[in-house]
Amino acid sequence: MSLLLSSNNIGNCELKNKVVMPPMCMYKSDNSAKIKPFHSFHYTSRAIGNVGLIMVEATAIEPRGRISNNDLGLWEDSQIAGHKQVVEQVHEFGSKIAIQLAHAGRKSLVKQTTPLAPSSIPFDTNGSFKTPQSLDLEKIALVKQLFLDSAKRAKEAGYDILELHAAHGYLLCEFLSPLTNEREDIYGGSLENRCRLTLEIAKLLKEQIDLPLIVRISASEWKENGWDIEDSIYLSKELENIGVDSIHVSAGGNQKEQDLMPELTALYQCDYAKKIKENINIPVIAVGLITTAKQGETLLEEKVCDFVAYGRELLRDSNLVFKFAKEFNEKELIDNSYLRAYL
Numbered sequence: 001m002s003l004l005l006s007s008n009n010i011g012n013c014e015l016k017n018k019v020v021m022p023p024m025c026m027y028k029s030d031n032s033a034k035i036k037p038f039h040s041f042h043y044t045s046r047a048i049g050n051v052g053l054i055m056v057e058a059t060a061i062e063p064r065g066r067i068s069n070n071d072l073g074l075w076e077d078s079q080i081a082g083h084k085q086v087v088e089q090v091h092e093f094g095s096k097i098a099i100q101l102a103h104a105g106r107k108s109l110v111k112q113t114t115p116l117a118p119s120s121i122p123f124d125t126n127g128s129f130k131t132p133q134s135l136d137l138e139k140i141a142l143v144k145q146l147f148l149d150s151a152k153r154a155k156e157a158g159y160d161i162l163e164l165h166a167a168h169g170y171l172l173c174e175f176l177s178p179l180t181n182e183r184e185d186i187y188g189g190s191l192e193n194r195c196r197l198t199l200e201i202a203k204l205l206k207e208q209i210d211l212p213l214i215v216r217i218s219a220s221e222w223k224e225n226g227w228d229i230e231d232s233i234y235l236s237k238e239l240e241n242i243g244v245d246s247i248h249v250s251a252g253g254n255q256k257e258q259d260l261m262p263e264l265t266a267l268y269q270c271d272y273a274k275k276i277k278e279n280i281n282i283p284v285i286a287v288g289l290i291t292t293a294k295q296g297e298t299l300l301e302e303k304v305c306d307f308v309a310y311g312r313e314l315l316r317d318s319n320l321v322f323k324f325a326k327e328f329n330e331k332e333l334i335d336n337s338y339l340r341a342y343l
């Protein structure tokens with residue numbers, strides 16, 4: 001049997017295969033930040049399509065932590081019911097489902113609010129992004145509590161796994177980078193200090209919520225003197241030490257001008273996943289322009305990663321896993337009702 005379509009665990013959660021749908025914002029909610037029928041069908045159709053782990057898009061822990069006014073949120077109890085329904089539907093088809101808990105930081109484009117950030121540096125200077133307010137220690141404590149409260153709601157909704165969003169230039173990522181974090185307190189300066197908030201939140205979630213936890217990071221911000229792969233290896237090791245169950249290795253997003261960005265060719269982020277995997281013992285998820293069954297299988301064979309995320313490819317084709325099953329000649333994995341489409 002192929003590696004890609006055989007099972008593996010994240011923490012104590014067994015996934016039926018190693019195909020992951022990474023979180024992708026659909027911008028289909030409204031100011032209520034609640035699940036809409038679109039989300040329900042969108043995620044459930046990937047479960048019908050046999051995806052091992054479906055990750056629900058960035059879901060904000062507070063209104064000003066949304067990227068846009070159309071994001072999902074889990075900052076109040078009335079938002080739980082929609083998630084519960086999605087989780088139940090996904091479980092009906094045997095997939096596991098995670099939620100990505102997020103705070104957009106200075107990249108929030110929400111109309112009514114002022115964004116928060118480690119330091120008061122806007123994402124760009126042409127006025128598209130507002131100048132953020134620097135968090136004081138009291139607000140940092142509040143952000144930690146808001147992550148915990150949202151995680152409790154996620155647990156109540158029945159999610160199998162949590163993902164903490166520390167990538168792509170959103171709040172936690174902004175704290176990690178020496179270029180966006182100019183603080184002089186215990187949350188800024190040294191690498192250890194810049195990692196503190198992400199580690200404190202991860203620790204809080206591991207201690208208080210009985211669910212496996214994935215942390216998503218940007219392995220490099222592609223900027224001179226910026227956050228890079230060596231920093232990511234340090235952070236991944238620290239996250240492993242506090243009991244985090246998996247690292248999801250993405251890249252970029254913290255800078256408007258990403259001077260050192262490589263050419264965006266197939267597998268362009270996978271080398272970061274490999275370097276991190278060489279340094280930790282928990283599973284690593286690779287992502288970024290991975291589109292074929294063969295690419296995924298080779299990444300697993302070569303121990304670049306333990307799980308393979310297919311983002312836009314799963315937007316194009318919700319039945320991607322059945323196509324892979326046909327390619328691997330593992331037709332028993334294809335839903336009976338669809339089998340005649342793959343003869």
Ligand SMILES: Cc1cc2nc3c(=O)[nH]c(=O)nc-3n(C[C@H](O)[C@H](O)[C@H](O)COP(=O)(O)O)c2cc1C
Nearest residue numbers: 022023024025057058250287288289290310311312
């Ligand atoms: C429409 C869209 C929305 C996205 N939203 C999120 C998100 O909510 N959280 C996140 O961490 N990454 C997000 N991403 C990044 C994807 O999770 C993924 O890392 C990226 O698309 C690269 O993988 P791919 O080449 O397989 O698509 C988004 C990407 C797309 C295309």
